[in-house]
Amino acid sequence: MSTLAVALKDEIRRLARKEIKAHTGPTAQAVAQFRREIAKLKRQSREYERRISFLEAQERKRIGNPEPNDSAIEGGRFSPRSVKAQRRRTGLSAADYAKLVGVSGLTIYNWENGKSRPRTEQLASLIAVRGLGKRQAQAKLELLKAADTKASHKPRALRRKAG
Template sequence: MTTLAEALKEEIRRLARKEIKAATQVTARAVAQHRREIAKLKRQIREQEKRIASLQKGKPSPQKIDESVRFSARSVKAQRTRLGLSAADYARLVGVSSLTIYNWEHGKSRPRQEQLAQLVAVRGIGKREALRRLEDSGKRAA
């Protein structure tokens, strides 16, 4: 009789574990999903905090630009001459050195992503706007 009682207890334990596992499996999946969502939200918060910090410093946040935007050395030179600016003034307008402008115009180097975004931003302005921005930024090279 003891073996029958032990076998019965063991079967009850086995069935109870099976039921508990089935009941908790749904919860475990939900917990895993919630953790993924929390991690995603934390990443978004960090990105937003970086943007806020850059805006508070007065710097524009790095913009993602289209893959369709292309860089051409000739277009940099054409844009600069269209605005009637020296390499130094155009460099100040874009936010780089005049040597960088020289290297871009002669095809010796290419702009980084942030610099390309600044070039794209300058493409749409005219002479008056360019001169105004240069005057606002301070001294203008002769």
């Protein structure tokens, strides 16, 4: 009798496994397909992020470094009133305008009040910023701020190496 009970239990177990496999098989296949699709989407996402960061870097270079021609630098004049007028025309604070030029906010105030004059390199960047309109100046400032926030979020070890 015990062999009959064992055989019956084995048969029941076999049939139960067969039924469970029949019911869960399509679900398992769907899960495997979804995992493949998720992995594919993750690869695409990484590729798009890489492309976006490359394009952002190119745009930063393009907008960030307007090249004034040499004749403009040589013939470039500086007056405190013109710096103040340019800053007001773009609608920027002294700190924001300073970021565009690549100096400190205090330097902009000193230039506007006639307490100091820009060096040749600073005059070149000042002349380059002169040609920017209000929207262009805002766009360049946003790119500079984005670059600053990215640099500040790097791990300490990477900041030392980059600097």
